[in-house]
Amino acid sequence: MGTRPNWFAGTFAVGWLFVILLPVYLMLRASFESQSAYTRNGPLAPPTEFVLDNFIASFEMGFGRYLLNAGIITVGTVAIVLVLVPPLAFAIVRSRNRGVSAAFRLLLVGLAIPAQVVVIPLYYLIDSLGLYDSLLGVILPTAAFVIPLTTLILCGSMREISGELYEAMAIDGATPLRSFFSMVLPLAKGGIATVVVYTALNAWNGFLLPLILTRSPEVTVATVGLSQFRQQFSVNIPGLLSAVVLTIIPIFIVYLFARRALIAGLMGVGGK
Amino acid sequence: MTRLAISERTSGFAMREAQNTDRGGLHAAGRPGGLQHAGRPGILWALPAILYFALFALLPLGFAFYLSFTYYNGIRISPPTFIGLDNWTRLSSDAAVGKSVTITLLLVVLAVVTQVPLGVITGVWAAGPQRFRAIVVALYFIPLLMSTAAVSVLWGSLLDPNFGIPDALPWLFGDGNLLGRQWSAVAVIVFIYLWGATPLYTLIFQGAARQIPVTIYQAAQIDGAGIIRQFFSITIPQLRNTIITVTILIVVGTFTAFDIILILTRGGPSNGTAILPYFMYEQAFVAFDLGYGSAIAVVLVVLAAAVSLVMVRVTGYDKMTGSQEGI
Numbered sequence: 294m295g296t297r298p299n300w301f302a303g304t305f306a307v308g309w310l311f312v313i314l315l316p317v318y319l320m321l322r323a324s325f326e327s328q329s330a331y332t333r334n335g336p337l338a339p340p341t342e343f344v345l346d347n348f349i350a351s352f353e354m355g356f357g358r359y360l361l362n363a364g365i366i367t368v369g370t371v372a373i374v375l376v377l378v379p380p381l382a383f384a385i386v387r388s389r390n391r392g393v394s395a396a397f398r399l400l401l402v403g404l405a406i407p408a409q410v411v412v413i414p415l416y417y418l419i420d421s422l423g424l425y426d427s428l429l430g431v432i433l434p435t436a437a438f439v440i441p442l443t444t445l446i447l448c449g450s451m452r453e454i455s456g457e458l459y460e461a462m463a464i465d466g467a468t469p470l471r472s473f474f475s476m477v478l479p480l481a482k483g484g485i486a487t488v489v490v491y492t493a494l495n496a497w498n499g500f501l502l503p504l505i506l507t508r509s510p511e512v513t514v515a516t517v518g519l520s521q522f523r524q525q526f527s528v529n530i531p532g533l534l535s536a537v538v539l540t541i542i543p544i545f546i547v548y549l550f551a552r553r554a555l556i557a558g559l560m561g562v563g564g565k
Numbered sequence: 566m567t568r569l570a571i572s573e574r575t576s577g578f579a580m581r582e583a584q585n586t587d588r589g590g591l592h593a594a595g596r597p598g599g600l601q602h603a604g605r606p607g608i609l610w611a612l613p614a615i616l617y618f619a620l621f622a623l624l625p626l627g628f629a630f631y632l633s634f635t636y637y638n639g640i641r642i643s644p645p646t647f648i649g650l651d652n653w654t655r656l657s658s659d660a661a662v663g664k665s666v667t668i669t670l671l672l673v674v675l676a677v678v679t680q681v682p683l684g685v686i687t688g689v690w691a692a693g694p695q696r697f698r699a700i701v702v703a704l705y706f707i708p709l710l711m712s713t714a715a716v717s718v719l720w721g722s723l724l725d726p727n728f729g730i731p732d733a734l735p736w737l738f739g740d741g742n743l744l745g746r747q748w749s750a751v752a753v754i755v756f757i758y759l760w761g762a763t764p765l766y767t768l769i770f771q772g773a774a775r776q777i778p779v780t781i782y783q784a785a786q787i788d789g790a791g792i793i794r795q796f797f798s799i800t801i802p803q804l805r806n807t808i809i810t811v812t813i814l815i816v817v818g819t820f821t822a823f824d825i826i827l828i829l830t831r832g833g834p835s836n837g838t839a840i841l842p843y844f845m846y847e848q849a850f851v852a853f854d855l856g857y858g859s860a861i862a863v864v865l866v867v868l869a870a871a872v873s874l875v876m877v878r879v880t881g882y883d884k885m886t887g888s889q890e891g892i
Contacts, residue, residue, distance in 0.1 A: 302689065303690060305690070306686070306690040307701075310701055310704060313707060314704060314707070316720065316723055316760075319723060320723075323722075332728065335732070336728070336732075336733055337733045373617075376613075377613055378614060380611070380613070381611050381615065383606055383610055384606045384607075384608070384610035384611035385611065388606050388608065388610065389605055390607055390611075392611070393608055393610075393611045396608075396612075396615045399615065399623070400615075400618065403622050403623065406622055406623075407865070409842040409845070409865065410862045410865050410866050410869075411625035412846075412862075413629060413858050413862060414624075414625035414628035414629045414632060416639065416855070417632070417637070417645070418624070418625060420639075420641055434621045434622075436621075437618050437620070437621030438621075438622060444614070463605075469607075469610070473606070497712070498711075498712030498715075500712065500713060500824045501823065501824070516712050516714035516715070516824075519715060519718045519828075520714055520717075520718070520827065522718075523721060527721075527725065528727070528728065530725060530728045534718075534719065537715045537719050537722075540714075540715050541710055541711055544710045544711075545710055
């Protein structure tokens with residue numbers, strides 16, 4: 294790029310930064326302020342107090358349970374994906390079986406299915422399995438919908454392992470099982486991290502599937518809980534915003550500790 | 566939601582992959598056993614994931630088609646009953662469907678014309694060498710940490726007519742009931758979608774802009790091209806493939822505007838923001854006519870496939886080389 298400063302783009306970029314940060318600041322400010330002070334001072338006033346009442350109230354209204362449910366769904370979905378996807382990616386990269394290449398084409402078709410389109414039959418399927426209104430009923434399809442993309446991500450990182458390494462393993466008489474565990478998995482660590490983060494983001498932020506497949510408060514997840522809170526307590530802005538903050542905290546922690554994998558995972562998420 | 570776009574993005578790689586496995590297949594047939602075959606996994610490795618995926622994603626897709634010919638109210642004791650073309654005749658004469666398609670297309674167009682320019686400008690700017698730009702980009706990142714539901718509730722609270730910014734700034738917002746009128750409600754949804762999604766495109770354009778060789782700009786400078794000329798004659802053409810990729814991501818991502826609409830407007834006022842996915846949801850899970858909802862879902866599949874096919878053809882995206890091209 295040119296070395297001269299570009300004032301137009303610079304002004305624009307800083308202006309956009311302001312548009313991004315202002316609501317975040319207003320959210321944090323409001324969520325640490327009591328409802329009465331917020332109503333008195335309005336949304337734009339400088340912060341006047343710092344209380345945790347809203348967060349405590351959110352937990353008292355059951356938001357802790359919703360966060361826990363979202364956490365369980367996240368862990369369950371990641372577990373299923375970790376069991377199913379690495380062997381599939383290994384087969385796609387290394388197998389010479391015709392069936393595997395057919396399976397791969399099937400997955401590409403799957404990439405093109407938006408979840409919205411199949412929610413009705415999924416509802417029927419989950420209901421028929423007796424899993425309606427259970428966390429497992431949300432976990433199973435959530436995991437299915439991340440399989441195509443996570444497989445592509447992992448194929449990418451497994452293909453970077455050089456063919457000579459595979460051959461060396463084969464010459465030493467290693468079975469596929471052995472090369473998989475002692476070579477492929479350790480060398481594909483980066484790809485696996487991306488897969489985990491992408492899957493976790495999808496599961497944690499998922500909205501449509503839990504909205505349709507659950508009903509009881511015991512199995513409500515954080516995103517759906519937010520939507521319900523908004524309908525029930527739309528006058529309590531600080532309370533609502535504190536619940537929003539609570540849903541962001543876990544991802545923020547991941548952002549601090551695994552920034553690379555998170556960015557790679559987000560690139561996979563696309564438009565979310 | 567974004568799956569289609571991602572398939573486009575990775576299709577170059579995917580095709581190569583398919584060819585690889587194909588060639589592998591021929592090899593295996595010609596030369597069984599030996600080192601060519603040693604240590605290679607068989608189909609059993611792929612089977613569990615494929616069966617799982619087929620059960621929860623492919624099977625329902627076919628089943629949606631069947632359900633569109635049934636009456637089904639979602640109650641287990643009364644399973645779907647076949648009613649022939651009833652849902653489809655109803656769909657063809659339902660004025661709300663046409664309206665919903667129009668709003669969907671409007672939202673897609675508005676999303677593209679706002680997010681692409683913003684993403685290009687911020688991304689190209691962020692690609693510059695100055696150190697503090699990295700910090701700005703890290704801050705741009707914040708909306709990406711939030712779910713669409715969280716973004717919607719945040720903005721819904723800030724734009725609340727009684728307790729939000731409109732109430733504090735009446736000279737700017739009038740009565741402040743932004744979600745109460747169709748056009749302001751559409752504008753709010755477009756803006757929220759912009760706020761939540763554009764940071765990702767900024768990142769993508771930043772990466773792409775960094776790939777543009779500096780020498781092109783140096784040559785242009787010697788030829789006396791100004792910064793604006795450089796932007797339109799070098800940067801934009803060089804980013805062409807990325808612009809196409811991002812456009813597809815936005816188009817397909819508009820499905821996820823469903824979350825925003827469900828949380829903020831519930832399709833209102835008077836169906837003024839009921840995009841097709843929301844209209845389907847409402848028919849299926851509010852009116853409990855899941856058969857009719859399935860017919861709408863089939864329309865949705867066809868529409869999504871058609872849009873992406875047209876875009877791929879029009880833009881020549883399918884002739885793109887290399888999988889990383891767009892990223």
